[in-house]
Amino acid sequence: MALNTIPRRHLTWFRPKSLLVLSIxxxxxxxxxxxxxxxxxxxxxxxxxxxxxxxxxHVGSERLYGRYSIVYYPGGEEEAAxxxxxxxxxxxxRVATEFGIELTRRVPVIVYREQRELNRFFGWPADEGTMGxxxxxxIRVLSPKAWILETDADIEEIFFRTGPIVHEAAHLMVxxxxxxxxxxxxxxxxxxxxxxxxxxxxxEPPESILGWYSFTALENFDSLPDQQTxxxxxxxxxxxxxxxxxGGLMSxxxxxxxxxxxxxxxxxxxxxxxxxxxxANWLQWVD
Numbered sequence: 684m685a686l687n688t689i690p691r692r693h694l695t696w697f698r699p700k701s702l703l704v705l706s707i708x709x710x711x712x713x714x715x716x717x718x719x720x721x722x723x724x725x726x727x728x729x730x731x732x733x734x735x736x737x738x739x740x741h742v743g744s745e746r747l748y749g750r751y752s753i754v755y756y757p758g759g760e761e762e763a764a765x766x767x768x769x770x771x772x773x774x775x776x777r778v779a780t781e782f783g784i785e786l787t788r789r790v791p792v793i794v795y796r797e798q799r800e801l802n803r804f805f806g807w808p809a810d811e812g813t814m815g816x817x818x819x820x821x822i823r824v825l826s827p828k829a830w831i832l833e834t835d836a837d838i839e840e841i842f843f844r845t846g847p848i849v850h851e852a853a854h855l856m857v858x859x860x861x862x863x864x865x866x867x868x869x870x871x872x873x874x875x876x877x878x879x880x881x882x883x884x885x886x887e888p889p890e891s892i893l894g895w896y897s898f899t900a901l902e903n904f905d906s907l908p909d910q911q912t913x914x915x916x917x918x919x920x921x922x923x924x925x926x927x928x929x930g931g932l933m934s935x936x937x938x939x940x941x942x943x944x945x946x947x948x949x950x951x952x953x954x955x956x957x958x959x960x961x962x963a964n965w966l967q968w969v970d
Contacts, residue, residue, distance in 0.1 A: 723943065726863040734820035737791045744793075751775040751786050756794040756826075763826040764794050766839045770848040771822075774881065778852040781877050782860055783934060790855065791821045792848075801825055815847025817854035824848070849878045861940040867904040869946070871914055872921030873933070888915050895969070898962045923965050928954060 737755070747754040747764055752771035756764035771792050779786050795801040801823060802811050815824045827842045842848075853874035857865055879885045889911045896907060896916060907913045924932060932953055939949040947958045956964070 723862045723864040730820045737821055751789060752792050753789045754792045757796050760794055760796055760826055763828045766827050766842050767794055767824055770843050770846060774849045775852050777881055778849060778856055782856040784856055793823045794826050796826050797829055798825060815851045817851040822851045844882050845884050849881050850874045853877045860937050864940045866946050868901045868917040872917035875918040876921050886914055898958055919969055920965060923968055
């Protein structure tokens with residue numbers, strides 16, 4: 684049976700220690716030379732640097748090349764890597780289509796043999812559990828063999844249905860389409876919505892909800908104590924927006940974010956109200 688309750692993670696900034704110095708140097712250079720550049724342009728540049736360094740960082744890894752992905756994996760994980768590649772090749776173009784994006788470059792997908800190896804890369808505690816991470820232009824996943832029991836008849840089918848590829852691919856599309864200019868709850872809600880649409884998988888909703896997070900609190904998404912409620916609330920917020928604005932709203936808002944508008948400004952442009960009214964209306968709708 685698959686352990687499908689492990690949370691997914693999403694990171695767009697640089698955390699591994701090996702890149703910390705490089706990141707500081709690059710950010711400092713840009714701030715000194717072109718101080719008018721917005722944060723979104725700096726993050727875009729760092730993301731592309733990181734993406735370009737993947738082949739160097741994993742020079743000793745085995746590789747599988749597909750039309751839409753390059754899968755890097757450790758020796759002995761070829762079977763698992765082929766499953767990951769099959770999922771990436773099936774779902775990356777489908778997720779891109781959901782956002783109206785055409786993939787022109789292969790997406791780096793890195794497979795980790797064990798949870799502790801994935802955690803070590805990000806400097807996380809040993810007990811941190813996640814099946815997948817989107818980070819700076821790359822998708823990093825835990826080997827299917829690490830969380831799907833060998834007694835399960837069809838590991839590939841389980842990985843396709845409950846694995847992290849669709850979820851993390853959605854994060855990647857949002858990151859690129861908005862030039863990294865978006866609230867965290869938005870990408871989490873969109874990733875869940877698209878995941879359910881393409882695979883039928885949904886996170887388990889909270890058994891009981893003592894209260895919703897304020898929209899201000901959601902700005903510190905990762906530090907919220909009840910992550911299950913935070914994820915579920917993000918999904919409901921995205922569904923409310925789609926209901927209010929129709930099918931074209933989200934695409935229009937993502938385009939505005941790419942132009943440098945804040946989410947509050949994008950709301951006002953397309954729905955005629957800002958975050959305060961959005962919060963009040965959403966609370967009434969969800970109750």
